[in-house]
Each structure stands twice: as C-alpha cells, then as structure tokens.
Amino acid sequence: MSQPIIELRNVVKVYSSPAGDYEALKGITLDIYPGEFFGILGKSGAGKSTLMNMITGVDRLTSGEVLIHAGGQSVSVHTLSENELALWRGRTIGVVYQSFQLLPMLTLLQNVMLPMDLCGFYHPRKSRERALELLRRVELEDHAFKPPAFISGGQQQRVAIARALANDPPIIVADEPTGSLDSVTADHIFDFFEQLVAEGKTIIMVTHDHGLMPRFTRYVRIVDGEVVTEPVAEEASR
Numbered sequence: 001m002s003q004p005i006i007e008l009r010n011v012v013k014v015y016s017s018p019a020g021d022y023e024a025l026k027g028i029t030l031d032i033y034p035g036e037f038f039g040i041l042g043k044s045g046a047g048k049s050t051l052m053n054m055i056t057g058v059d060r061l062t063s064g065e066v067l068i069h070a071g072g073q074s075v076s077v078h079t080l081s082e083n084e085l086a087l088w089r090g091r092t093i094g095v096v097y098q099s100f101q102l103l104p105m106l107t108l109l110q111n112v113m114l115p116m117d118l119c120g121f122y123h124p125r126k127s128r129e130r131a132l133e134l135l136r137r138v139e140l141e142d143h144a145f146k147p148p149a150f151i152s153g154g155q156q157q158r159v160a161i162a163r164a165l166a167n168d169p170p171i172i173v174a175d176e177p178t179g180s181l182d183s184v185t186a187d188h189i190f191d192f193f194e195q196l197v198a199e200g201k202t203i204i205m206v207t208h209d210h211g212l213m214p215r216f217t218r219y220v221r222i223v224d225g226e227v228v229t230e231p232v233a234e235e236a237s238r
C-alpha cells in the first residue's frame with residue numbers, strides 16, 4: 001500500500017481528576033491511508049472522540065505520536081505550538097461535528113467563508129465565489145444569506161460539511177455527523193461523503209452505529225480505549 005496519510009504510534013491519553021486518573025486511550029497504534037473512508041466505531045465513552053481529538057490536535061496526548069503526511073509535508077501534530085497547530089489544522093483537516101457548531105450571528109455564506117479568513121486565504125471575491133460553490137454542492141445556495149436558525153438540522157449539517165471543505169483540506173474528520181439526523185437525511189450526508197472519497201479526500205468518521213460498517217472502506221472498533229480485532233459481545237450476539 002502507499003504511505004499512510006495518518007500514523008498513530010502508541011497514543012495514550014490520560015485524564016486526571018480528583019477521583020484519580022482515567023486512561024481514555026491505551027496505546028493506540030493505527031495507520032490510515034490516502035483515499036480511505038475510515039470508520040471508528042464504538043459505544044459512548046469508548047474513546048472514539050478522544051481518538052479523533054488526538055488526530056486533529058484539538059486535545060493534547062499524554063504519550064505517543066501522531067504523524068500526518070499531507071500537503072507535501074510530514075507533521076508530528078503534537079510538537080506544534082498552539083498557533084502553528086491552528087494554522088496547520090485549518091489548511092489540512094476539515095472537522096465536522098454532530099452539533100454543527102455554526103456561528104448563529106453569521107449567514108451560511110459567512111460561516112463557510114470563515115475558515116478561509118482564519119487561515120489567511122481570504123479574498124473578498126474569490127472566497128465568496130468558493131463559498132457559494134460549496135453551498136451549491138450541498139444544495140443550499142438559495143439559503144446563502146440566511147442565518148443557521150432559519151434552516152433545518154440536516155441543512156445545518158450540510159453547511160458544516162461545506163465549511164469543512166472551505167480550504168480544500170485533504171482530510172475530513174467527522175464526529176457522529178449523522179447522529180442527530182433522521183435516517184433519510186443521514187443517508188444523503190453519507191452519500192456526499194462517498195462522493196468526496198471518490199474525488200480523493202480521506203475521511204475519518206466516528207460513529208456508534210455498527211449498521212454503517214458496510215459503507216466504510218475500512219474500520220476499527222474501539223472498546224475501553226483500545227482497538228479490538230474480535231467482534232464485541234453485543235455485535236457477536238446479533
């Protein structure tokens with residue numbers, strides 16, 4: 001196979017609290033390759049979102065290393081300063097959240113343009129044209145000048161995906177992006193992700209829904225902070 005686009009090497013994450021230390025990730029080693037639609041599956045509290053945060057650098061690891069080879073450079077994510085990390089992440093990884101996280105005081109168009117501004121890619125005409133094109137791709141161009149509150153949850157999730165694509169990052173990470181959507185809307189979101197993979201994007205999707213497994217090109221299961229290769233008990237009993 002080609003070189004991995006993402007390498008995780010013995011990634012450990014420990015959270016400290018008055019009740020004691022909690023090991024959320026217990027030495028995860030994992031390779032993800034360019035052009036994969038990669039699923040990370042597990043129950044709530046298994047460590048899925050923590051693993052996503054290690055890949056994106058949103059949270060700091062306790063030990064181990066995350067290497068990302070994209071955009072013509074290889075980066076050890078957790079050696080970057082906060083400013084370096086924010087700039088690198090904005091250009092390399094688009095993040096889609098279950099809760100959308102659109103800014104309510106901005107229009108849909110402005111929400112999609114925001115990452116371009118934050119990464120220094122903003123150009124009044126070109127940024128607007130690209131944002132409109134992305135909204136067109138997710139079939140929301142007609143709503144471009146509305147605030148998020150004036151569209152449905154499924155439409156907000158499509159705007160969130162358009163925003164994640166704003167800087168044309170090679171990697172998209174999606175944390176339970178269909179978890180709060182009805183099945184028809186969720187299916188449309190999944191179809192769009194599959195289109196992006198066909199265009200060469202690498203997508204990592206976190207989900208608790210084992211029914212989605214056949215739609216991934218590859219997936220792993222996370223149980224209690226570890227990658228497991230055997231079927232989990234609840235799955236084996238089906």
